[in-house]
Amino acid sequence: MLTLRSAIRFPEFSAEVDVTAPLSGITGLFGPSGHGKTTLLRLAAGLERGMETYVDLNGEIWQDDAKGIFVPPHKRRIGFVFQDSRLFPHLTAGGNLDYAARRASPDRLAPTREHVVDMLDLGPLLHRRVQDLSGGETQRVAIGRALVSRPRLLLMDEPLSALDLRRKMEILPYIERLRDEMDLPVLYVTHSIDELSRLADHVLLIRDGAVAAQGPVPEIMQRMDLGPMMGRFEAGVILEGPVVSQDPDFAMTDLAIGKQILRMPNIEADPGTVVRVRIRARDVSIATREPAGLSIRNALRARISEIFVEEGAFAEVLMDVDGTGLRARITRESVSQLELKPGMDVYALIKSSAVDRRLIPGGRAGRPGTPDI
Numbered sequence: 001m002l003t004l005r006s007a008i009r010f011p012e013f014s015a016e017v018d019v020t021a022p023l024s025g026i027t028g029l030f031g032p033s034g035h036g037k038t039t040l041l042r043l044a045a046g047l048e049r050g051m052e053t054y055v056d057l058n059g060e061i062w063q064d065d066a067k068g069i070f071v072p073p074h075k076r077r078i079g080f081v082f083q084d085s086r087l088f089p090h091l092t093a094g095g096n097l098d099y100a101a102r103r104a105s106p107d108r109l110a111p112t113r114e115h116v117v118d119m120l121d122l123g124p125l126l127h128r129r130v131q132d133l134s135g136g137e138t139q140r141v142a143i144g145r146a147l148v149s150r151p152r153l154l155l156m157d158e159p160l161s162a163l164d165l166r167r168k169m170e171i172l173p174y175i176e177r178l179r180d181e182m183d184l185p186v187l188y189v190t191h192s193i194d195e196l197s198r199l200a201d202h203v204l205l206i207r208d209g210a211v212a213a214q215g216p217v218p219e220i221m222q223r224m225d226l227g228p229m230m231g232r233f234e235a236g237v238i239l240e241g242p243v244v245s246q247d248p249d250f251a252m253t254d255l256a257i258g259k260q261i262l263r264m265p266n267i268e269a270d271p272g273t274v275v276r277v278r279i280r281a282r283d284v285s286i287a288t289r290e291p292a293g294l295s296i297r298n299a300l301r302a303r304i305s306e307i308f309v310e311e312g313a314f315a316e317v318l319m320d321v322d323g324t325g326l327r328a329r330i331t332r333e334s335v336s337q338l339e340l341k342p343g344m345d346v347y348a349l350i351k352s353s354a355v356d357r358r359l360i361p362g363g364r365a366g367r368p369g370t371p372d373i
């Protein structure tokens, strides 16, 4: 566990921070701009002083301003990856790694430089000058450099936000590998629900410098009350289920969601592999009777658990599909005309093409280089 308490006092921003984050896998820090996410990372790293701060990692106190305890940043053994890589421009990619390796924690044996180079496919880049690397390659080297220093905690502050979509897609599988192969807790700041749903195990929703909610990603994404924070248009849920079968003729894959089947474009995963998919509320519609003659492949039996009527034209309907929550964003007019009510049995219609195809086989990543399906 990482415990962090502080009284942030900037001229234009103040907040009482009291955060306890689990230290396993990737913990996403998600929230609107200017609400203190970066400041939380800086507090953890020891880069902010004099704000009545208390930080401990698994009971080891790094900072307790009340008692005058302060472990300096370099002794905390933290790796930092920023939005801009901050690589040393006068060194090659390999030179940047060597620099970090020389400062690696002597009391930690892993990961080795070779492991990092292999995991991030850095071999072909090692002799290249930093300025000759693409944006995605630069970030891969920056991640490598942070890992080679053998940190106990990795802080990533919007590491992909400066990249275009294609480069983001190239680098995401590497971050998934990092999560799966390294026994290293990561705090990951992002504005992107895509990144959150694909990478994070746990999420802290940050609002006004404080944790407005936290929990496993699928659970938080189902919570209707958090809709405004997650962004209505982006609202959705994460479903997890095993691959049941593949249909190579039509390039489709069947996933089990409870006792039902979700049919989606082909995922390269063996039957039994648990995968995670994101379904946006705006891609789900509702029928009160079992539909026929529709091109939509997925009509899951569902029971309405909650209807949240917004101002304006829309409403959000939360449904239960065999114990899993699913959200639909439909018009208020539809709610009224179909006389939708909590407790009602309906069919949730999901277009196969709408199922977010960036997913995590086994709740875990595929190998980098696998096409983005």
Ligand SMILES: Nc1ncnc2c1ncn2[C@@H]1O[C@H](COP(=O)(O)OP(=O)(O)OP(=O)(O)O)[C@@H](O)[C@H]1O
Binding pocket: 010, 011, 012, 013, 031, 032, 033, 034, 035, 036, 037, 038, 039, 040
């Ligand atoms: N050193 C500083 N001095 C004064 N104000 C600061 C300082 N650092 C941050 N702030 C202010 O504190 C607030 C929170 O900033 P912070 O960068 O932590 O937010 P954020 O949630 O990470 O934002 P974004 O998502 O846009 O990066 C902002 O209003 C910012 O201007």
